[in-house]
Amino acid sequence: MGKIRIAVRKFGPFESTLQKLWDLFCLKNNLSIEAEMIPLELHDLYEETITNKGLKNGSWDIAHMNTDWIFDAVNEKAVQDLTPFIAQNTPQNYPDGWHQSLLNLQQINNGTYGLPFHDGPECLIFRKDLFENKVEQQAFKKQFGYELYPPKTWEEFTKIAEFFNRPEENLYGCVFANYPDGHNMVFDFCLQLWTRGGSLLNAQNQIDINQSAAIEALDYYRNIVNNKNAVHPKSKDFGSVEAGMAFAKGEAALAINWFGFASMCEVIEESKVKGKVDITELPHDKNHKTASLNVYWLYTIGTGSKHQKLAYDFLRFATTPEGDKLLTEEGGIGCRKSTWNDSEINETIPFYHKLGMLHEHALTLPQTPVWPKVAELIDKMVLKALESDIPSGELLEETQNTIQKII
Known part of the structure; x- marks a missing residue:
């Protein structure tokens, strides 16, 4: 029967979870087929699966696919519609x-092109031990005249980041992921835009970023990222994983990152x-x-693939409540409501239910x-904003x- 090949998003918890799930799957079904799992960085994963047609030509049976790419993958006829499989053998x-927001993006032209694998929206991650410290609270109130609490506005975010920035203690106010990989800075730009009431789309539903909220968004972002009195000096080289690790090592008081990096800390x-971390909603413009x-992420x-039935049976097995919980215990983020509300999980990760x-x-x-x-162009634009003084407008x-021109 040969072996089954899986393209995995390179991240320790994903790799260990998948290996454990495959071993359990084989044990349960008395199978001896080998799974070759290749961990790939974001760019290489897209390249291997979609650009080089790896999913279409049978080089890969299963792939981790993020929802940014799924529309592309369906257009390229790279991923299988799972509707007939689901009809025959529904996942538990x-x-x-699952929450409705984890089922929409893989529904394209009446087909279902993946099952939820890993999730965790963007949030504000903060060091609750610092915010709860009486000495810090007094010092902050003395300096700013109001109580110290997690920032509700971007203005407060800057002040708090500067307040906690202590390079001599290897503690920085905040950490960003500014490595230009077509993702993190694009997401940061979108968050800055949305929290100022802007939108990526105009009234005609066309992508249009030339608007006043976008100028405010880019102005703020380039200022905060270049603020040496507030930001981890290695942010420019960090992707989201590296930024998440820096936070987990205690090198920052605040981070705007995926929920998964908060739970990873535990x-x-x-x-x-x-035990020193909590999460809350992102800051926003005061109006x-x-x-x-x-x-x-989807499976x-x-x-x-020549092993589609076997691949689907494995996906069904991997997305059971037990499989979803295992991913969480390994350091990923389960997608099922049962995991979010699981008492054991919430004992380990006290803010898990906030998903x-x-x-x-x-x-x-x-x-x-x-x-x-478009994401690539926004990425280049944000990078240019960080490295030059060309006006945001x-x-x-x-x-x-x-x-x-692309549209």
């Missing part, structure tokens, strides 16, 4: 076992902040509401085949003109 408690060995971003099956709250404000990126190209106009 499907679809009610479960990984390297963490120096177990607007908070927002979050929901990009999640998908390649259209070219439901984050999903209430979670927005998604536009589903259009050109989004990956000019950068936005220039980027929008290029986007126009």
Whole structure:
């Protein structure tokens, strides 16, 4: 029968979970087939599965796919519609076992192109031990004239980041993921835009970032990221994983990152902040509401796979309540409501039940085949903003003109 090949998003908890799940799956079904799991960085994963047609030509049977790419993958006929499999053999408690916001993006043209694997919207992660410290509270009140609490506005975010910035203690106010990989800075820009009442789409439903809220968003972001009195000096080289690790090692008081990196602080060995972390909603402009971003990971099956039935049986097994909980215990984020409300999980990760709250404000990126190209342009624009003093308005106009040509 050969072996089954799985393209895995490179991240320790994903790799260990998948190996454990495969071993349990084989044991349960008395199978001796080997699974070759290749961990890949974001860019390589996209390249291998979609650009180089790996899912279409049978090089990969199963792949982790994030929802930014699923529209693309379906357009390229790379991923299998799971509807017939689901009809024949429904996953446990499907679809009610999941929050609606984890079922929408893989529904394309009446097909279902993946099962939820890992999630955790963007949130504000903070060191609750610092915020609860009486000495810190007094010092902050003395300096600013109001109580210390997690920032509700971006203005407060800057002040608190500067207040906790103590390079001599290897503690920085906040940490960002500014490595230009077409993802993190794009997400940060979107969050800045949304929390100022802006939108990526205009009234005609076309991507349009040339707007006043976007100027405010880019202005604030370039200022905070370049603020040496507030930000971890390695942020420029960090992807979201590295930024998450820096926070887990106790090197920052605040972080805007995926929920998964908060929970990771409670479960990984390297963490120096177990029991000292909490999460809350993102800060916002004082005249607007908070927002979050929901990009999640799916299990998908390649259209070219010769082992589609076996692959689907494994996906069904991996997404059971037990499989979902195992992912969480390893340091990933389970997608099922049962995991979010699990008493054992909430004992280890006391803020786990807050996932439901984050999903209430979670927005998604536009589903259009050109989004990956648009994201690349936004990424370049934000990088240019960080590295130059070209006015934000000019950068936005220039980027929008290029986007126009793609559309």
